[in-house]
Amino acid sequence: MNTIIKKVDFINPEINEDVFLQAALIIKNGGLVAFPTETVYGLGANALDPIAVKKIYAAKGRPSDNPLIVHISEISEIYPYVKDISEKAEKLMDAFWPGPVTMIFKKTNLIPAETSGGLDTVAIRFPENKAARFFIKKAGFPIAAPSANSSGRPSPTRASHVEFDLNSKIDMIIDGGYAEFGLESTIIDVSGEVPCLLRPGSVTKEMIEDVIGEINVDKAVLEKLENGEKPKAPGMKYTHYSPLAEIIIVNGDINSVVDKINFLVKERLIEDKKIGVIATEQTKDRYFCDNIIIIGDRNKPEEIASNLFRVLRKCDYLGLSKVYTEAFDESGIGLALMNRLKKAAGYNIIYA
Ligand code: TXA
Ligand code: MG
DSSP states (O other): OOOEEEEOOSSSGGGGHHHHHHHHHHHHTTOOEEEOOSSSOEEEEETTOHHHHHHHHHHHTOOTTSOOEEEOSSGGGGTTTEEOOOHHHHHHHHHHOSSSEEEEEEEOTTSOHHHHTTOSEEEEEOOOOHHHHHHHHHHTSOEEOOBSSOTTSOOOSSHHHHHHHHTTTSSEEEEOOOOSSOSOOEEEEOSSSSOEEEEOOSSOHHHHHHHHOOOEEOHHHHSOOOTTOOOSSGGGGSOOSOOSSEEEEEESSHHHHHHHHHHHHHHHHHTTOOEEEEEOTTTGGGOOOSOEEEOOOTTOHHHHHHHHHHHHHHHHHTTOSEEEEEOOOOSTTHHHHHHHHHHHTTTOEEEO
C-alpha cells in the first residue's frame, strides 16, 4: 500500500480543506488515516465500522482486547453513543473538553464490540487540536484512534514517527507538525460511582479533583502490577513505549545520580556496549559519555514530558543498547511523565 503523506496548517486547517476532504473520503471508504492531536498522533478509522476498526489492530499489531478511544468534534456528538452521564462527568466535560482528557462511559449498541474491545463501556475524547477536529467534522462520524505507533513502540509526536512505524501499512498521514503535550491523554473512568484515574496525563489528578473532589486512582497508575493483576485500562498492562535499548532509571538526589550514572557508564563501556545518557539542561555537561541526549530543562516538567517519546525514539536512531536516565519529580504532570518512563524502563530503577 502506498501511504499518502500531506502537510496541513494546524492553526488554520481550513486553508488545506482539499487534504481533509481526501482524508475524509479515505476514512468513509473504510481506510486508515493518521492525524495530529495535541497529545500524540492518532491512527483513525470509522468507529462505527467493525471492519475498518479491525484494520487498526492489524496495522499496529495491537491485541484485540485493547479497546480504542472514540474521537468527536462537538460535545453533542456523544449522546447517541453513551448512557447514564453523571453530574461529575458533565462537570469534567465542561472543564476540560476540548482538551487532553478521555472519559470512559457506559456505551450504547451503536459502538461495535471491535471498538470497545468487547467491554460495555467506551472511551471518548474531544481533542483540542483544530486539525483533528476539522478532520472528524469532514468525516461526519466519530473516529476510533489509538496512538499511531506500532504496538509497544513509543507513541508518535511527529508525522515522521508515524511514517517510520506504519509506512505502507496505512492509507494516509496528515502531517500537522509536532504534538504539543507529547504524552497521551489523561483517562478517567466516569462510568461508576466514584470516578477513577486510569492513565495520568497533562491534565493532572489535582486539576480533576479541583473540579469534582476526590477521585480514585487505579493501582496500575502508581506501581507495577503483580502477575495476574489486571489494570482497568486494558492497554496499561502491555509493555509500552519501549525503545530497543534497555532503559535504566537512576533515582535519588541529583548529584548522587550524576555520579552513579558516570560510574555505571564507565563500567559498562568495558563491556563494549553502545551506552547513552538521558540528561537535562542542568546536567548535560557533567556526564562522561559519547551519547548524551538532552530531554529538556529540569525545572520545566511540561517540556520534559513533551520531549520524552521523541527522546526514546532517538535512542533507537542512535543504535544504543543501554541508556541511563535521570528520574523526575512525580507531582503534577510528573506522575504521567514517570508513569511512561517507568514503563519504558520495564520498572528497572536503581537508587543512587
Ligand atoms: O491522547 C490519546 O489518548 C491518544 C490520541 C490519539 O487521542 N490516543 C491513545 O490511544 O493514547 P491508545 O489506544 O494508545 O490508548 C488508549 C487507552 C488504552 O490503554 C486502552 O486500554 C484504554 O485507553 N481504554 C480504551 N477504552 C477503554 C475502556 N472502555 N475502558 C478502560 N480503558 C479503555
Ligand atoms: Mg497507545
